[in-house]
Amino acid sequence: MDNRTYSIRQLSKEFDVTARALRFYEDKGLISPERKGQTRLYSARDRARLQLILRGKRLGFSLVEIHEILDLYTPKDHGASQMKATLVKYRKQIETLKRQREDIDAAISDMQAGCVWLEEQVQKLEAENLQQSKA
Amino acid sequence: MDNRTYSIRQLSKEFDVTARALRFYEDKGLISPERKGQTRLYSARDRARLQLILRGKRLGFSLVEIHEILDLYTPKDHGASQMKATLVKYRKQIETLKRQREDIDAAISDMQAGCVWLEEQVQKLEAENLQQSKA
DNA sequence: AAATATCTTGACGTTTACGTCAATGTAAAG
């Protein structure tokens, strides 16, 4: 296992988030670093959770939603019925992500089409300008 | 062309957003429906822009970012240098979207892996339970 | 025409996700 620990500053620098944000995430129950006296000591697991948090943010999820996603990653190891319930959540989450991917793909297509169109316009304009400079 | 117009309520019902939100988007310069006297009349174009707005929101973009994206879609038809500048923005936006898709793909992979793992656990548990009920 | 439904523009309230001090504590460096 990875026993390295990180101070709040190290982590905030590495991921370009403020210490305030890290404490805020802790407040909301997204991370729970250990303490050496007063000061926080982030483990490799905390670091991994932070990565998931930031990915969730980049995808536009709220901290509450991210919390639920993190809960899925946190093995609860309960009865079979509990695990089946969790599986349902997993699959819902996967569906949500897939719909989001469709949105992204559509957006990329749109953008690329617009890009191509614009490139054509530029070509035309520059062709005209060439004509003009000849005359 | 599509000459149909929509009242604020029609649009809000169709896309499941409040009238307040539509007025808010207008306030922020994202849509600008015409007026018949006082009341707003949304055109097919406004409707299309609304769809883009909502897609942007699903992808986690802020209204300011969405505004910039909408600007890209709005043909300015200026000089070649202007259009080239726009092209740069297009390509940046496409890069942003592609990075987001990588995030999504990673998230989906993670989720599917966790899903498979969980399914195995459930299998094991149920196998144990079968053993128990035999004895 | 009266009632009902829908539209309008303010204006203030609310939630989320932190930013920004302030006051204090601890710990390493000179």
Add this chain to the structure above:
DNA sequence: CTTTACATTGACGTAAACGTCAAGATATTT
């Protein structure tokens, strides 16, 4: 041992994205 650096916990401030009245104009149904 004092300065310097980074840690802590409040507490208040803030930007974004609307929600939620209020008060009035308009339009349509009965």
